[in-house]
Amino acid sequence: xxxxxxxxxxxxxxxxxxxxxxxxxxxxxxxxxxxxxxxxxxxxxxxxxxxxxxxxxxxxxxxxxxxxxxxxxxxxxxxxxxxxxxxxxxxxxxxxxxxxxxxxxxxxxxxxxxxxxxxxxxxxxxxxxxxxxxxxxxxxxxxxxxxxxxxxxxxxxxxxxxxxxxxxxxxxxxxxxxxxxxxxxxxxxxxxxxxxxxxxxxxxxxxxxxxxxxxxxxxxxxxxxxxxxxxxxxxxxxxxxxxxxxxxxxxxxxxxxxxxxxxxxxxxxxxxxxxxxxxxxxxxxxxxxxxxxxxxxxxxxxxxx
Amino acid sequence: xxxxxxxxxxxxxxxxxxxxxxxxxxxxxxxxxxxxxxxxxxxxxxxxxxxxxxxxxxxxxxxxxxxxxxxxxxxxxxxxxxxxxxxxxxxxxxxxxxxxxxxxxxxxxxxxxxxxxxxxxxxxxxxxxxxxxxxxxxxxxxxxxxxxxxxxxxxxxxxxxxxxxxxxxxxxxxxxxxxxxxxxxxxxxxxxxxxxxxxxxxxxxxxxxxxxxxxxxxxxxxxxxxxxxxxxxxxxxxxxxxxxxxxxxxxxxxxxxxxxxxxxxxxxxxxxxxxxxxxxxxxxxxxxxxxxxxxxxxxxxxx
Numbered sequence: 001x002x003x004x005x006x007x008x009x010x011x012x013x014x015x016x017x018x019x020x021x022x023x024x025x026x027x028x029x030x031x032x033x034x035x036x037x038x039x040x041x042x043x044x045x046x047x048x049x050x051x052x053x054x055x056x057x058x059x060x061x062x063x064x065x066x067x068x069x070x071x072x073x074x075x076x077x078x079x080x081x082x083x084x085x086x087x088x089x090x091x092x093x094x095x096x097x098x099x100x101x102x103x104x105x106x107x108x109x110x111x112x113x114x115x116x117x118x119x120x121x122x123x124x125x126x127x128x129x130x131x132x133x134x135x136x137x138x139x140x141x142x143x144x145x146x147x148x149x150x151x152x153x154x155x156x157x158x159x160x161x162x163x164x165x166x167x168x169x170x171x172x173x174x175x176x177x178x179x180x181x182x183x184x185x186x187x188x189x190x191x192x193x194x195x196x197x198x199x200x201x202x203x204x205x206x207x208x209x210x211x212x213x214x215x216x217x218x219x220x221x222x223x224x225x226x227x228x229x230x231x232x233x234x235x236x237x238x239x240x241x242x243x244x245x246x247x248x249x250x251x252x253x254x255x256x257x258x259x260x261x262x263x264x265x266x267x268x269x270x271x272x273x274x275x276x277x278x279x280x281x282x283x284x285x286x287x288x289x290x291x292x293x294x295x296x297x298x299x300x301x302x303x304x305x
Numbered sequence: 306x307x308x309x310x311x312x313x314x315x316x317x318x319x320x321x322x323x324x325x326x327x328x329x330x331x332x333x334x335x336x337x338x339x340x341x342x343x344x345x346x347x348x349x350x351x352x353x354x355x356x357x358x359x360x361x362x363x364x365x366x367x368x369x370x371x372x373x374x375x376x377x378x379x380x381x382x383x384x385x386x387x388x389x390x391x392x393x394x395x396x397x398x399x400x401x402x403x404x405x406x407x408x409x410x411x412x413x414x415x416x417x418x419x420x421x422x423x424x425x426x427x428x429x430x431x432x433x434x435x436x437x438x439x440x441x442x443x444x445x446x447x448x449x450x451x452x453x454x455x456x457x458x459x460x461x462x463x464x465x466x467x468x469x470x471x472x473x474x475x476x477x478x479x480x481x482x483x484x485x486x487x488x489x490x491x492x493x494x495x496x497x498x499x500x501x502x503x504x505x506x507x508x509x510x511x512x513x514x515x516x517x518x519x520x521x522x523x524x525x526x527x528x529x530x531x532x533x534x535x536x537x538x539x540x541x542x543x544x545x546x547x548x549x550x551x552x553x554x555x556x557x558x559x560x561x562x563x564x565x566x567x568x569x570x571x572x573x574x575x576x577x578x579x580x581x582x583x584x585x586x587x588x589x590x591x592x593x594x595x596x597x598x599x600x601x602x603x604x605x606x607x608x
Binding site: 018021022024025027028029031032033034035036038039040042043045046049050053104105106108109111112113116117125126129130131132133135136137138139140141142143144146147148151168171172175199200201222225226228229230231232235236237238241258261262265266273276277280283284287288291 | 318321322325326328329330331332333334335336337339340342343346347350400401402404405407408409412413421424425426427428430431432433434435436437438439441442443469472473500501502503505506523526527529530531532533536537557560561564565568570578579582585586589590593597
């Protein structure tokens with residue numbers, strides 16, 4: 001009889017011991033669960049730590065740094081008197097202006113690329129360019145804003161400079177999200193519209209956009225939430241760190257919440273770290289509510305064809 | 306009253322269509338202008354910089370002291386710090402991000418997948434200034450209990466936190482690549498008697514290899530350009546070193562440090578901002594190009 005069979009199943013997989021081979025699968029699965037657990041744990045520690053510090057639970061005498069005065073006081077050299085009024089208003093003004101600029105530009109560009117552009121070298125250039133822009137570090141956008149808006153256009157360290165810089169930063173994100181939403185509208189709807197004699201723009205305005213508005217809004221909201229948390233490009237254009245007044249108009253100097261947080265973190269006293277934690281808590285609550293709205297819109301407008 | 310067909314195509318309507326198309330094209334061109342503006346402003350000020358500082362010194366000196374009496378401009382001082390923090394970040398993010406992606410794509414059921422993805426989305430949405438706060442006030446004190454000699458500002462803490470920040474990027478991009486591998490390949494491998502581990506590591510990961518590598522490269526590019534975490538937690542001391550326990554200064558934290566002061570236009574320190582920015586931009590641009598190339602060159606297409 002053939003006692004030495006020429007076929008050896010074990011050749012490729014070592015011992016060929018099935019239990020051991022399954023064990024490796026379990027090891028890989030546990031490694032994956034471990035990785036996710038690390039990420040979740042970090043999130044929990046981060047948020048927990050911010051809450052504890054913002055309410056002074058780690059200090060000898062607990063003190064709620066996140067209190068009404070936090071919103072009604074300007075920054076100060078004395079932590080007990082310092083607040084984020086200028087930063088909160090600065091963030092609101094800057095972000096509103098960013099939306100006004102970035103949303104029309106981003107959505108229009110997406111409409112052009114999806115509904116008008118032919119497959120030419122020009123359209124492909126714009127496309128490669130957008131995917132490249134999305135990967136440019138935000139601090140580089142700050143240098144662009146410093147040179148082009150602050151210096152060449154004489155806009156200085158104003159809200160306008162900040163908003164234009166942030167708008168350029170989020171436009172690629174809005175374009176990518178809007179294109180995806182527009183592409184999801186079935187071609188048959190466009191053909192039906194053309195068949196009824198509608199022009200291209202009428203089709204876009206009355207047929208495509210109403211169908212795509214949910215996706216466009218969701219993507220744009222997430223892009224704006226990115227802008228709200230940006231710090232580096234605004235520091236680079238020269239946004240101030242100490243602003244004890246409200247901006248009078250959009251050409252005035254300003255600060256924003258993330259810069260205020262950065263400023264407080266950079267001071268050595270424990271009390272200012274606590275103020276930073278209060279600012280972070282406000283920022284996180286804003287961002288999480290915005291994300292909640294985006295998720296709601298996504299489910300509300302979700303369509304199946 | 307019906308529509309008078311003899312009147313169409315309406316002339317005004319045709320003009321209106323043209324105007325709208327022109328406006329939409331203008332919006333699309335803004336993105337090209339942005340790139341042009343970035344490259345143009347970086348190059349013009351970098352040229353101005355090299356009129357005053359020798360290019361040989363820039364690439365060979367090992368000190369960076371633009372604010373001292375004896376000024377030295379050795380960019381590799383800053384580059385070494387950037388590479389050090391980025392390497393630490395990748396050492397954390399690559400294993401965590403990839404195993405998490407494999408778990409989500411090959412092991413997890415639909416029920417756990419979506420809450421996990423939401424958590425990762427939240428992590429990805431946290432502003433970097435918050436991560437910087439976390440590094441300086443939580444991770445560094447923790448590291449100090451393990452090793453009291455570590456400085457308050459150090460690249461280890463910044464790098465570790467940057468790694469956590471990058472995990473969602475690697476996980477979501479890699480998971481997309483893994484999920485794009487058709488099930489027929491998995492089924493064929495199972496049919497040949499493979500275990501889950503073998504299917505995952507010998508079939509699915511090799512098939513998704515280009516996407517996974519691209520995610521690593523984009524993560525690297527992200528780490529190199531990351532600003533606030535290193536500006537807050539890694540220090541402001543330019544030093545050519547690969548010791549993770551001492552304060553260092555990356556390219557991005559130099560840009561922040563100079564911007565916080567009042568930089569007069571046209572001064573040498575104004576130009577250094579752009580020379581450093583140009584170097585940073587070159588790094589990330591090359592990495593993005595490489596990732597683009599990897600995806601195109603090594604992609605396996607299934608139909």
